[in-house]
Amino acid sequence: MPTQNLPVEPCILVIFGASGDLTARKLVPAMYEMAKAGLLPSNTRILGVSRRPKSDDEWRAELEPWARKHNADLDESVWRDVASRIHYHAADATTADGMEAVARRIEDLDSQANTRGNVLFFLSVASSLYEPIVERIDAAGLVVEGKRWCSLDPTNASWQRIIVEKPFGEDDQTARALNRTLGRAFEEEAIYRIDHYLAKEIVQSLLVFRFANVLWEPVWNQQFIDHVQISAVETVGVGQRTAFYDQTGAIRDMIQSHLFQVLAFVAMEPPTDYTPHHVRNEKVKVTDAICPTPLDRVAEFCALGQYGPDGTGDPGYAASEGVAAGSTTETFAALQLHFENWRWAGTPFYLRSGKRLAEKRTEVVVQFKPPAANLFRKLPILADAKSLEPNRLVFSIAPDENLSLRFEAKRPGFGIRIDPLEMVAALDRNGDEPVVEAYGPLIIDAMRGDQTLFKSRIEVESAWDAVMPFLNDASAAARSGIRDNYAPGSWGPESARALLARHGRRWYEEDRGT
Ligand SMILES: NC(=O)c1ccc[n+]([C@@H]2O[C@H](COP(=O)([O-])OP(=O)(O)OC[C@H]3O[C@@H](n4cnc5c(N)ncnc54)[C@H](OP(=O)(O)O)[C@@H]3O)[C@@H](O)[C@H]2O)c1
Incomplete structure (x- = not known):
């Protein structure tokens, strides 16, 4: 029922x-x-x-x-x-x-x-x-x-x-x-x-977007999607919570918990119907299909960082009161995960979270592959133009709730000139609906016996299994030299850019040019 x-x-x-x-x-x-x-x-x-x-x-x-x-x-x-x-x-x-x-x-x-x-x-x-x-x-x-x-x-x-x-x-x-x-x-x-993150409108609307439309499902796989970026980044630092944070870090605080939930909704197979049993079964299969990160190559699959001093009084994470001397706790983490399943084999998912970064943003970026062939490549007018921009879908969760799709379009006028266009749909469109605290609907779900938006035992355990290589001794190489390795107000350490660049990819903000 x-x-x-x-x-x-x-x-x-x-x-x-x-x-x-x-x-x-x-x-x-x-x-x-x-x-x-x-x-x-x-x-x-x-x-x-x-x-x-x-x-x-x-x-x-x-x-x-x-x-x-x-x-x-x-x-x-x-x-x-x-x-x-x-x-x-x-x-x-x-x-x-x-x-x-x-x-x-x-x-x-x-x-x-x-x-x-x-x-x-x-x-x-x-x-x-x-x-x-x-x-x-x-x-x-x-x-x-x-x-x-x-x-x-x-x-x-x-x-x-x-x-x-x-x-x-x-x-x-x-x-x-x-x-x-x-x-x-x-x-x-x-x-x-409970994961109150899940009550966010946009996360649930991911399910509706994917499964209440016919357009996306045929292209929602490794054949058409190059990679996916899931980011939750903020401008604030650790503040007064240093003692707690130094035991925790970005992977435990944000990635293993919240971002894995978003990952599950982006990557899951269509459930038979919207019931707890079916939705949870499909979510478990997602975390279960994550390839174990090779323990001797962890540094190749992640970028970890600690923000440095800002020159105006904040001494940076490592020098903050309450942070253990020589701490290698990450205030920034970007992980590259791969799946061993038919839908996603070969399409990496990048999960990123960090403090004191350039912007406060939570988003999912689905980067499609370029068209199989460029039919316009021989037109003289395009001779010096760059190749076609692949489609890109961005679910913005914060600060704005919207969905944007980039596609190529002909520039009006003589001949064929191609420019990318961005189509944006606001998702917080019902201004009359009161905004409610995320916990309320979840507690009501529990009173109703509806576990759809709660995590199952196996899901939690397999999410931990997937992140352990980035947390235990195997991550030592990725943590060496972590101190002050990114400036407040930047987009994180250089290793984060390199994580994508070595496969010819760029983070969304580099692509947007911000
Ligand atoms: N705060 C948040 O926004 C937030 C967000 C996400 C998750 N969480 C998690 O939610 C939990 C609660 O967080 P919190 O920030 O509310 O913690 P908190 O402010 O430390 O409150 C916990 C309360 O537990 C009571 N307590 C301690 N020992 C007890 C015992 N033996 N028996 C009964 N009560 C006891 C204490 O009150 P007395 O001294 O009166 O016993 C204390 O005020 C934590 O696990 C935290 O990680 C919190």
Whole structure:
């Protein structure tokens, strides 16, 4: 059954990490927006759990300014209604006593609100606490028989699901360990590995663009596409987050998580239909088909960098407070990935992310091959002209949401002169639709039992497998000399340009001439 049609079932949303930044800044404002949109069932309850003691009212008062900050025209009656359904429980969720007290509170709220035993857990704590908390949830008996496909009456069974925030592991091993811990407590159908990046309109519109049109699918393969660039680059530096970032770097922070999701939607086969099972199966096949990068040649397949000083006070990444001496953590990474499958064999995908670069941009660039033959090559008027420009499709995700297609056209006038034209379609065209926080629709999906936009266990693990050569000792050669190897405001280290240039390719901005 298409899960879009499934009802949003009331539940108790239990947020571990209630005192934290994510809860106040994103999660609770997102639930207000869902209530305002009429999507949150009236008997849904939110139970925040963290260690600091406070009452329900104190927590509501703490959250209100964040809801107002997020929604300049806060609807007072909707907020009052949502606030009345917000509760707080002070507990250390990693202890048996703490979790048993949480279980009693859930039971009370469930009987008051008639949420029929449905519980949606949200792990919004430091990732080191994910496993201890999941083990406590399990030990406290909070996960009863889930809503299995084989239930006698699936509409009448309670469910318990869990949303897990990024980072999902620090490497292949820790991700597998976390998956095993989750799997001991929850069925895979009850585990929602969130990536709020996926709720971005344009990422979903990639699917519609590819599969609701007849034009693209016949040319969406290695026969017609030369290469694909997926970039998420920004102008800001690491700021105050040096201690966190120095343990993380661009590959873990952006590429393994967010950019792999975009990659999956660009490269996947057409799913049978838009249901979680079919979409997720196709996404898994994409990451599964990535060729392992040869460990003795990693430097040929990537460019890594750290931004240097800017001459106006920023000492550069390596000299920033909180960065370990001699750190080789990358603030810029460009990876070249290849697929071993029929659709993409021989067509590289370049994934790039970096800080303190020339522009803030997130985009997918699909570079087609040139036409098989140039019919105009012998015209005298073209004798000194360069060869035909291949078609290029650009999905711009940020700052503008649009789609642009470059194609060759005849310049009006005598004879044949050919110039590239750029056709641009704005995708953020519905100004009446309110812009909502990405978390809201995803939490509603979890309440509906729709896993389409959440990552599966195998997808996460194979994404880690694909990036490990760029993170472990095999990447030492690519990391040597990384310090200050690109200037703030540039497009990254020289090795990034060379990564494409050695195959006769250029990054989109070089092509645009910016
Ligand atoms: N912030 C973001 O925008 C963002 C974006 C993407 C992903 N994430 C991820 O989301 C998670 C939460 O991020 P955050 O920025 O909100 O972290 P945070 O500000 O550090 O908040 C985590 C909260 O967890 C509570 N906590 C700590 N130990 C606990 C325990 N044993 N039992 C119950 N509660 C405990 C703490 O409150 P008490 O001191 O009161 O216990 C703390 O305020 C992290 O894994 C982060 O990587 C965050």
